[in-house]
Amino acid sequence: MLEKALKGKPSYWIWLFVLLSLIGTASIVYIFQLVYGLQITGMSRDVSWGLYISQLTYLVGVAASAVMLVLPAYFHHYKEFKRMIILGEFMAIAAVMMCMLFVLVDLGQPQRMLNIFMYPSPNSILFWDAIVLNVYMILNIIIGWITLQAERNQVDPPKWIKKVIYLSIIWAFSIHTVTAFLYSGLPGRHYWLTAIMAARFLSSAFCSGPAILLLLALLLKKLTEFDPGTQAIKTLAKIITYAMCVNVFFFLLELFTAFYSGIPGHQAPIIYLFSGWEGHAEWVAFMWTAAALAILSLVLLIPAKFRDNHALLPWTLAILVIATWIDKGIGLMVGGFTPNVYEAVTPYTPSLWEIIITLGVYGIGALILTVLWKVAVGVKQEVGTAT
């Protein structure tokens, strides 16, 4: 089926070329990082994780978007999602691949990466994260490929694949839970040391993941013959609305615990993020932007007349994606490390090089996604199931 990715309009090839040049540029910067070490990043002794690991966190959520389609389709026999499922599964592959690349570019000694498997350490959550992410990617490759092949051959997919699909639904929850445990099990990091972390990861994933998926599916509808179907769009928008409500609710729970208890350690990261600490206010504007956009996204999602307005929907989704990205894709990381273990502030802002490498990894993800979706849409056009 891969041959479908070899035929395309000039715009398709231009897009691939743009992605490849981005990846190429970032690769050169990465080589510099290999030679000079992580000193080219904005990270420091006190803020020892930054943009890379926070992208892992965010993209684990994006990988989960598939499950919000697969679960209704297979557990509740919701037929409207069937056409779109493959997009979710293929996006999961691209997202998990980016997750693993973000771990890789963050390593000080990437050539020793396989030590994780050569010296398996079940007490380390990172060991389990490597396992659940790899398995989730493999599950999605198998499911996506087998079901798409069956669709192309116009036969029912083999029966055993259903069991794999059920496993993948449950597995999707594990990738968030385990990734949240990376943070929530660390003593002395107040912003992370919270039992609701895994739940926040799930809620944030189930709104931001499907939002990105739907946004890209709407783009696909504009660019190709593919149509996710009005009913599917409506239902997915509803799922996103509920998940975003829960996501905001969970964040408010954090605020309650921190500020009603009055415990300084719990308040400090939130105060730093939203109003600054000892004269440092690097992320205040970002966090208030996130808060405002989160509320705006709910205003545009909760009333059905706004949500079902499909000219407005892409904007709403973009607003939601920005809000959740600031919250989880950067705020979560910075808040965990600031104030630091001495209750002082070592400010962190990513360096230009760090941003270029980050964009490069996103470029690889976009390339994988483009090729896989091209195949999926190609097959659907061939057998006439694109609309």
Place this chain on the structure above:
Amino acid sequence: MDKSRRNFIRLASLSALGMGAAPALARAETASAVYTETTEAADMYGPNANALEGTHWGMVIDTTKLTTPEDIAPIVEACHSIHNVPDIGNDQEIKWIWSATFHESFTEKHNHYLAEEIHERPFLLLCNHCEHPPCCRVCPTQATFKRESDGVVLMDFHRCIGCRFCMAACPYGARSFNFGDPRPYISQINHEFPTRTRGVVEKCNFCAERLAKGEEPACVEASNGAIIFGDLDDPHSEVREVLKEHFTIRRKPTLGTQPSVYYII
């Protein structure tokens, strides 16, 4: 012609054999040399007869005897010079032992109206060699581990992948990461101790290499008696005697890590 050709082949194969055999012979010679060396080396690499013995090394820092930056500097210098700790001088710095204010050191003990003298006093900070070290719990490769025999938390610089999970997990900020190559920043390399490469984490090792030779940690030696080192499991050890006589505190005890470094305030 036939004969000369056979001779040629015979000669050629013989010399080829010779060429192959010569290095093998040489190897055998060195091997026997290595063998005699290793029998001698059993003493050299086996446990040193003078090695300090203990099952839980710990430390008491008498901060009343270390009240000025001038008291602190030689201790830090002693440690950093023998362990090839680079002087990088920005927020990507490396430090094994350093000093901080009371507020920074004991974040759970904020009082209004702190005694002025305490407010001014520097406090030595280093790895706490916890009984329940979170850094070892999170390490995905067992590159950092607590030595069973004496409770010292150590690093394998050759196994560390540089994921920095241990740095996120350590509530004491005891760990440093080599963001770049540390060697240009070492003023004088001590060839008795390894330098590190970029991309690995490092920290205080309670001078494991000195304990093995029967010497106390370098900071203890340089402290003029302000730092007391010994076996916390031994009720008659000097550290235990000091702990019996003085009120001491530890950093962040509520986290359950059980630090092995105590402070007399």
